[in-house]
Amino acid sequence: MAFSEILLHVGNLGKFQILLFILILLITTLMNVHNLVDNFTSATPAHRCYIHLLDNTTFVTNTSVNLTTEALLRVSIPMGPNYKPEQCRRFRQTQWQLLDSNMSITNISELETEPCLDGWIYDQSIFTSTIVTQWDLVCDKKSFKSLSQSIFFTGQMMGTPISGYFADRFGRKPVLLCFSLLFGLFGTCSLFASTFPVYCMIRFIMAISLGTVTSNNIILLIEWIPTKARTQMMTALSMSMSTGQILLAGVTYAFRDWHIVQLAISLPYLAYFLLLWWFSESARWLIVTGKLDKALKELKKVARFNGKNDAAENLTIELLKSTMQEELASCTHSSKLKELIASSTMRKIICCFCFMRYGVFARWNRTGRKRIHGHVSYHQYDLWYGTHSYKKQRKSGTVY
Numbered sequence: 001m002a003f004s005e006i007l008l009h010v011g012n013l014g015k016f017q018i019l020l021f022i023l024i025l026l027i028t029t030l031m032n033v034h035n036l037v038d039n040f041t042s043a044t045p046a047h048r049c050y051i052h053l054l055d056n057t058t059f060v061t062n063t064s065v066n067l068t069t070e071a072l073l074r075v076s077i078p079m080g081p082n083y084k085p086e087q088c089r090r091f092r093q094t095q096w097q098l099l100d101s102n103m104s105i106t107n108i109s110e111l112e113t114e115p116c117l118d119g120w121i122y123d124q125s126i127f128t129s130t131i132v133t134q135w136d137l138v139c140d141k142k143s144f145k146s147l148s149q150s151i152f153f154t155g156q157m158m159g160t161p162i163s164g165y166f167a168d169r170f171g172r173k174p175v176l177l178c179f180s181l182l183f184g185l186f187g188t189c190s191l192f193a194s195t196f197p198v199y200c201m202i203r204f205i206m207a208i209s210l211g212t213v214t215s216n217n218i219i220l221l222i223e224w225i226p227t228k229a230r231t232q233m234m235t236a237l238s239m240s241m242s243t244g245q246i247l248l249a250g251v252t253y254a255f256r257d258w259h260i261v262q263l264a265i266s267l268p269y270l271a272y273f274l275l276l277w278w279f280s281e282s283a284r285w286l287i288v289t290g291k292l293d294k295a296l297k298e299l300k301k302v303a304r305f306n307g308k309n310d311a312a313e314n315l316t317i318e319l320l321k322s323t324m325q326e327e328l329a330s331c332t333h334s335s336k337l338k339e340l341i342a343s344s345t346m347r348k349i350i351c352c353f354c355f356m357r358y359g360v361f362a363r364w365n366r367t368g369r370k371r372i373h374g375h376v377s378y379h380q381y382d383l384w385y386g387t388h389s390y391k392k393q394r395k396s397g398t399v400y
Helices: 002-010 015-029 031-036 069-076 105-109 131-135 139-170 172-192 196-222 227-254 258-276 283-288 292-305 309-314 317-323 325-332 337-341 344-384 388-396
Strands: 047-049 089-091 113-115 120-122
Touching (some): 015 227, 031 227, 047 089, 292 317
């Protein structure tokens, strides 16, 4: 309670606290953006095997020059269930006899096929580029698509306890500066990942940084605001996460390339790193750790910014010591991690929170992925299988 008196003395809800809250509110909005961005950056567009007859512009024969795209697909790619072209197989040899309408289904099923040895052709009408199209995470590799998201959530779970340890040891502001810079740099570097494993490793480091930044943002804000304002501000921070979901939809609609999307949601953390230099370290943490000189300097800085120059002049080390006797007494007793883990109740709470955090985000990711991919697949099947939409696309010459 003693620190609340000092905070009231220097301005407990002044311009400094309002600006700090706005900055943290803006950066918290981006948290859910990164949690759910894989629903878009790892979307799987319609795809088919690469075939020389249709996709190699230098491969022209007298036989195929007058054939339509539909006919070339028919003789090159087998039909799967529900008479839909296979996405992962192609004929070993071009089957010209399939142009004959009298060819029986039994004979077609006996034709030899092979995997897409030359790669895939993707529909770019919705997404011009995703990590799926960049590293061909389809067919036998389609399970890799969700691997990056699982790695990301695992990194976040690791980042939260790491943030508490480093924040208590080195301070809130240094940890925020370090990991916000780390997140912004690695988020930008992910654009240049040469392989999928490198991309997953970068995402893992980003997740640890994101969990650390998110946790310490809340800690820093709570330690600078009065108790009466915490409920409203924490509610606003929670609502900003939902706002981030709306923002994500707008960003991915405006930018259809995953590189641009990743850059757009990573650069704000570099701006946050620069702005955070101006803000003060938590005076409460400085006092508890015995750094009274630095705490006094930060409190005077906040008091002057809040327009309380008289309070800044009256603050002294002796006043801090007399007011913060309880907090200073706590410095002599430091709790240890093993004492926390030794409690069976705390172990249960930690396990439950880890399970809930991972399960909820995984479900959000899976639900969003199904909705997006369901829409994409329906649209893509229209393009491929002779419906009214296919005919319109065929006339415009944009069939995949």
